[in-house]
Amino acid sequence: MRLSKFKYLFQNRALVLMYHRINSPLTDPWNLSVSPENFEAQLQFLTKHYSIVSIHELTRQINSGKIQNRSVALTFDDGYLDNFTTAKPLLEKYSVPATFFITDSYLGGQPFWWDELEAIIVHTDKLPSVFSVSFRNETIVFGLEGEEVLNEEIRLNQVNYSVNRPPTLRTQLYIKLWKLLSPLQKDDQMEFLKLVRDWAGISENQTQVEGTMTVQQLKQLSDNPLFTIGGHTSTHPSLSDHPATIQKNEIADNKEALEKLISDRILYFAYPSGRYNKTTIKTLKNRSFSAAFTTNSGFAGKSTDKYTVPRVQVCNWDVNKLQKKVQAWFRM
Numbered sequence: 001m002r003l004s005k006f007k008y009l010f011q012n013r014a015l016v017l018m019y020h021r022i023n024s025p026l027t028d029p030w031n032l033s034v035s036p037e038n039f040e041a042q043l044q045f046l047t048k049h050y051s052i053v054s055i056h057e058l059t060r061q062i063n064s065g066k067i068q069n070r071s072v073a074l075t076f077d078d079g080y081l082d083n084f085t086t087a088k089p090l091l092e093k094y095s096v097p098a099t100f101f102i103t104d105s106y107l108g109g110q111p112f113w114w115d116e117l118e119a120i121i122v123h124t125d126k127l128p129s130v131f132s133v134s135f136r137n138e139t140i141v142f143g144l145e146g147e148e149v150l151n152e153e154i155r156l157n158q159v160n161y162s163v164n165r166p167p168t169l170r171t172q173l174y175i176k177l178w179k180l181l182s183p184l185q186k187d188d189q190m191e192f193l194k195l196v197r198d199w200a201g202i203s204e205n206q207t208q209v210e211g212t213m214t215v216q217q218l219k220q221l222s223d224n225p226l227f228t229i230g231g232h233t234s235t236h237p238s239l240s241d242h243p244a245t246i247q248k249n250e251i252a253d254n255k256e257a258l259e260k261l262i263s264d265r266i267l268y269f270a271y272p273s274g275r276y277n278k279t280t281i282k283t284l285k286n287r288s289f290s291a292a293f294t295t296n297s298g299f300a301g302k303s304t305d306k307y308t309v310p311r312v313q314v315c316n317w318d319v320n321k322l323q324k325k326v327q328a329w330f331r332m
Helices: 004-007 037-049 055-064 082-093 112-122 152-158 169-180 186-200 217-225 244-262 278-286 319-332
Strands: 015-020 070-080 098-102 130-135 138-143 227-233 268-270 291-293
Touching: 015 055, 015 319, 037 082, 037 319, 055 070, 055 112, 055 217, 070 082, 082 098, 098 152, 098 268, 112 169, 112 186, 130 186, 169 186, 169 217, 217 227, 217 244, 227 244, 227 319, 244 278
Parallel strands: 015 070, 070 098, 098 227, 227 268, 268 291
Antiparallel strands: 130 138
C-alpha cells in the first residue's frame, strides 16, 4: 500500500486549468472571475515555469499513457464576452493555447440566467419588501424587510459573499432561487426570470448584465490556430438531472450548431456545472467526442479516463498564491 502510494506521488502529471470570466464584476459568489491584471500575471508565471499544451496534445498524451510532466492546459467555460475582449488578446500576447467550451443558445450577448437573477435580487436599488412569485402551482414567499433599499451597508456586506455564506437576505434569496432554477430547462428558467422581473418592476434590458460573445466573435476566436472550440450543451442544463433524451439533444444540438458556425469539428466537451452520469458519457462516446472535462479537482495522469478529465478552478489569485496552488497540485 505504501509502495503504491509512493509510485503514485511521483508519476508524471498534467494540470487542466478551468477559467470562466476575465473580469471584475460587482460580486462573484461562485469565484468564477479573474481580474485582467491577475490573469496576465498568471500567464506570465505559467509560460515561464511550465509547458503550456493544447487540448489536442493533452488528449494525445492521455490516450498514449505518456504524460508530459508539469504540463498545463487552459480552458474557459460558457462563452462570456470577456473571453473574447479580454482573455483572447492576452492569450495571443503570450502565445498561449486555450480551449473555449461554448453554450450556443446564449451566443449573441444574452446574459446567463444565474447572472441576471443575481443582478435583479442582489443589485437592484429598490425591491418590494416581500418576494412572492407563483410558479408551477407553488408560491415562493421570502421576506426582505429592512433590505428593500440597497444601501451602502448592504452593498459592503455583499461585496465578497460566497454561495456557502450569504450574508444578507438578498443573497440568501438569490441562492434559494438559484437552487430552484438550476435543475430546470432553459424555457422554464426564462419563464421564472420574467416573473422575477415583473415582481421587481424592471424590464428585461434594465439589468445590464454582461452576456456572451457574438457569433462573429466566436468565429474570429476559432480562426486563430491557438484556440479550440469545445461543446458545453445548447442551454447549460444540469445534465444528470435530466433523462437520456434531453441529454442527447442538448449534446447533439450543441455539437451540430457549433460545427456549423465555425466550420470545424467539435471534439471536446465540458460538463455544465460538472454534472454528468453514465448516460452523458455514453452519449459523448456515441457522438465521437475525443475527451470530456469535469469540474472535479485533480491532475491528469497516465490512468486518467479521457471522458472524466479533472480540472482545477483558478480564482482571482495574485502570482504568489497561484504559484503555491500550482506547486501543491503537482505534489498531490
